[in-house]
Amino acid sequence: MILRLTIAGFPVRPELAQTLEGVRRDSRFSRSRIEIGDGGLAGAIEHYRANATPQVLIVEEVGDETVLQSRLAQLSEVCVAGTQVVVVGRMNDIATYRRLLSLGIGDYLVGPVTPAQLAASIETLFADPSAAPKGRLIAFIGTRGGVGSSTLAHNTAWMLSRPAGEEVIVVDLDLAFGTLGLAFNVEARQTVGELLSEPERIDAQLIDRVLVRAEDQLQLLPSPGMTGTWPPVDVEAVDKLLELLRRMAPLVVVDLPHLWAPWIAHVLEMAEEAVIVSSPDLPGLRDAKALLDTLASRRNGKEPARLVINKADLFRKTQLSAKDFEEALKQKPALKIPFDPIFAEALNEGQMVGKTARTHKLVDQLAALAQLLAPRHHGPTARSEWSLDRLAGWLKRLKPAVR
Ligand SMILES: Nc1ncnc2c1ncn2[C@@H]1O[C@H](COP(=O)(O)OP(=O)(O)OP(=O)(O)O)[C@@H](O)[C@H]1O
Ligand SMILES: [Mg+2]
CATH class of the missing domain: 3.40.50.300 (P-loop containing nucleotide triphosphate hydrolases)
Incomplete structure (x- = not known):
């Protein structure tokens, strides 16, 4: 399967950056656009306050579960609904994995990951043709x-x-x-x-x-x-x-x-x-x-x-x-x-x-028309499905355990 996706990765560690480079070279992704940012999950939150989100977002988080949860909540505020999020974390814990998936996160991988593992994870997200994002x-x-x-x-x-x-x-x-x-x-x-x-x-x-x-x-x-x-x-x-x-x-x-x-x-x-x-x-x-x-x-x-x-x-x-x-x-x-x-x-x-x-005066009008027809969902009003409400509920349930 040749995937045509917009993918962005936000690694913290150089290993994940190399893995993303590896996926870029994978022929199955030759039609995909893979951008590599930095700063991990926190970097992605910052970046998507001002930029359109890709179809697949790969974010690394080296913090503990509490940090991961609160950052995912922030990410959900700046992400377009429908974005598939793959988290690369350090907790090798099946319960964490299940909870993240039940929240709508696409996949959770324990770092370090190989290009083959990451490619397989993305492929699985779109294995069903009807799950492929529709323009x-x-x-x-x-x-x-x-x-x-x-x-x-x-x-x-x-x-x-x-x-x-x-x-x-x-x-x-x-x-x-x-x-x-x-x-x-x-x-x-x-x-x-x-x-x-x-x-x-x-x-x-x-x-x-x-x-x-x-x-x-x-x-x-x-x-x-x-x-x-x-x-x-x-x-x-x-x-x-x-x-x-x-x-x-x-x-x-x-x-x-x-x-x-x-x-x-x-x-x-x-x-x-x-x-x-x-x-x-x-x-x-x-x-x-x-x-x-x-x-x-x-x-x-x-x-x-x-x-x-x-x-x-x-x-x-x-x-x-x-x-x-x-x-x-x-x-x-x-x-x-x-x-x-x-x-x-x-x-x-x-x-x-x-x-x-x-600088022509009509440019603003044309930009306004573009924005009207395909709004870039930024800011707090644009919550994505995998996000805030469910995450807030989850946080509430977890509170006693966290204390
Ligand atoms: N706001 C405008 N002011 C001046 N000229 C315009 C404006 N909008 C379009 N035009 C000009 O009008 C002409 C016809 O435009 P266009 O081909 O986009 O119309 P259309 O509705 O698609 O026509 P068709 O029925 O042939 O599909 C073009 O020369 C275009 O540059
Ligand atoms: Mg025409």
Whole structure:
């Protein structure tokens, strides 16, 4: 099994640092990103106050059980839910092991550990394919052609992948007229249309070959502008592709064409975030309403689709305001982005706005959109599942023994 994971290790002792280096060299982890910090569990707590957590966190603690417990409680406050935590400790005690596992810690290993032991531990965490972490799907669609839905999808994806951000894959599902390759100035290796026309061939290896890396943490699946002939797009093929992509990156941004078809409705229904981009005019308002109404009943248990008004203030006198949209749709637009030539300039350069014009006033707005769609769960409000409440209960139960 080749694992595609983001892994971070926080050793205290040089032995564990060497072990992590060993796992890095292991071919099963060739597709994983393994970062090595320092300072052990305490170092990890400090680090994740300000950084996004990886999928797997390996922390060493050389203190006693009381120290371990209290630090795990602190770690849980800064960690995203779902992070798998492997603790390397010094207590060789089955009771400690069981208690940690019952709290939701992924595994507890007694140091020193060999690369093989650590690799096996991580592999076991993801042995069941359904246990593999699933990336967050963020889909963009425009109410009309040309409203800027692709532009916002690309710029948001870029923002999400920035330092301290996460691995992001953008897939261009505008099969015939996609602009993803142009926007990032990259050549497609194979079109998404071709991939979807032979769903039985789609697997992780094929996708790996087709993905184009645009930036350190950003990979693309472009659809170069070409009107080849493909069979109609099949919902199951799209599902298969997106499921695989979600296993390859924690964030998958989908750029949808301005079309209405069963597969498009399906993507908008299943995405964790659906973003409807509209121009500030009457047709945009009508179609935003139609889309929001349709999706309201279909996105069960998910965040309601969000509305972004784009290309605002070009015709101030005649445009509909954000308030007009809010009154008609009973939903406040998440964001209003003005018409600004910087988008065309960036496109001409094959760059994202945040890269080519770092200090431009729109960069903050694009960052805000990224943050809204994939919040980085930092601070005390973001407890992870394995964490505080259960740990507090455990601490309470242990108190007499500790005294
Ligand atoms: N806020 C903006 N201000 C000015 N120009 C913009 C803005 N947003 C997007 N554009 C420009 O509008 C054009 C169309 O954008 P884009 O291709 O993103 O729209 P779309 O909704 O994806 O269109 P399509 O229907 O072809 O998929 C591009 O040239 C882009 O640079
Ligand atoms: Mg588009």
